[in-house]
Each structure stands twice: as C-alpha cells, then as structure tokens.
Amino acid sequence: MQCFNCWETGHRKHRCKNDRKCRVCKQTGYAPGSSECKHYVDPTNSGDVIAFQGKSYPLYNFYPCHLNVFGEKHKTMEEHAYQMTKAIRAGDLEAAKKVIEAGTALDAKRIGHTVKDPQGWHKEKETVMEEIVSAKVEQIPKVKAKLENSNSSTIFAEGTFDMQWGTGLDVDATLHTDHKMWP
Numbered sequence: 612m613q614c615f616n617c618w619e620t621g622h623r624k625h626r627c628k629n630d631r632k633c634r635v636c637k638q639t640g641y642a643p644g645s646s647e648c649k650h651y652v653d654p655t656n657s658g659d660v661i662a663f664q665g666k667s668y669p670l671y672n673f674y675p676c677h678l679n680v681f682g683e684k685h686k687t688m689e690e691h692a693y694q695m696t697k698a699i700r701a702g703d704l705e706a707a708k709k710v711i712e713a714g715t716a717l718d719a720k721r722i723g724h725t726v727k728d729p730q731g732w733h734k735e736k737e738t739v740m741e742e743i744v745s746a747k748v749e750q751i752p753k754v755k756a757k758l759e760n761s762n763s764s765t766i767f768a769e770g771t772f773d774m775q776w777g778t779g780l781d782v783d784a785t786l787h788t789d790h791k792m793w794p
C-alpha cells in the first residue's frame with residue numbers, strides 16, 4: 612500500500628495527514644512536473660522525449676480508431692480489443708459482449724475492470740497488448756507516421772499512477788520533468 616500524496620507506505624491518500632510531496636525530488640508542497648521541482652524541464656525544449664496522453668494523440672490507447680484484431684469479427688478500438696480479450700479468456704462472455712458494445716474506450720475499460728483476471732493473465736497480457744498495438748501501427752496511418760517521425764526520441768505513455776502501461780509519476784510529471792532523473 613502506497614500513498615499517492617506523500618509516497619510513504621502504510622496508508623492511502625484519503626487518509627494521508629502529510630503535506631503533498633513531489634515524487635521525483637521528494638520535496639514537499641508541490642507535485643512533480645511543477646516548475647518548482649529541480650527536475651522541471653520546459654516541455655517545448657525537451658525534444659528527446661515524446662509523451663502522450665489524451666484522445667488527440669494517435670499513440671494513446673483511447674485514440675478513436677477501428678481495428679481488426681483477433682479475427683475479423685470485431686471492429687474495435689485498442690482498449691476495446693484488450694478488455695474484450697481479457698473477458699473472453701476469463702470465460703465471461705457476457706462482459707465481453709458488453710465491452711464490444713461499449714461506446715467509449717473508458718466504458719470498455721470500466722467493464723473490463725469488473726472482470727477478474729484470467730489465470731496467467733499477468734504473463735499473457737503484454738503479448739495480447741503487443742498484438743493489438745502492432746495491429747494499430749499497421750492499420751492506422753497516423754500512428755505509423757508518428758512512429759516513423761519520432762527518430763530516436765524516447766516515447767512513453769503519460770499514464771497517471773499507471774505502473775503497468777504508463778509512466779506513473781503524476782499527471783504532469785512526464786511532460787515536465789527530465790526522464791533521466793526519474794526515481
């Protein structure tokens with residue numbers, strides 16, 4: 612258990628009595644990504660880093676697009692494909708159906724979260740995601756172009772507190788802190 616406010620272990624954010632602490636430099640009073648942080652970088656001058664978050668970024672997993680993956684039966688978005696696969700592997704076909712019908716990526720994600728992880732999912736989910744992302748690169752020209760123009764930049768998903776797929780520092784930290792200084 613780790614607190615998302617002060618980063619100490621043993622309690623959660625809603626019970627935290629400490630001041631907010633920057634996760635990168637450990638100073639109190641501001642979040643990582645704030646210009647007060649000594650690792651702050653001006654995002655317009657950090658050309659070696661490409662961070663993405665939000666539906667307007669083609670690399671983002673909620674980017675609206677249609678993909679053909681895992682057979683041609685379903686036209687789906689990245690998040691839909693992932694949550695659908697998880698539900699099917701878990702044997703929860705009702706949830707899988709709901710995922711397919713979900714109007715937005717966020718809905719798909721919420722439904723997916725109600726499904727218990729199938730056995731061995733922690734080992735398999737990266738392979739599943741890789742297949743989906745490969746399909747996205749092949750099928751969506753904007754995604755392909757984005758990657759081809761990235762040269763040797765470091766690319767990462769700006770996912771707040773997402774330790775699995777994102778960077779996990781804080782909502783602004785990736786854009787505004789030097790990634791070489793991350794904890």
Ligand SMILES: [Zn+2]
Binds near residue numbers: 614615623626629
């Ligand atoms: Zn705390």
Ligand SMILES: [Zn+2]
Binds near residue numbers: 647648
């Ligand atoms: Zn800091």
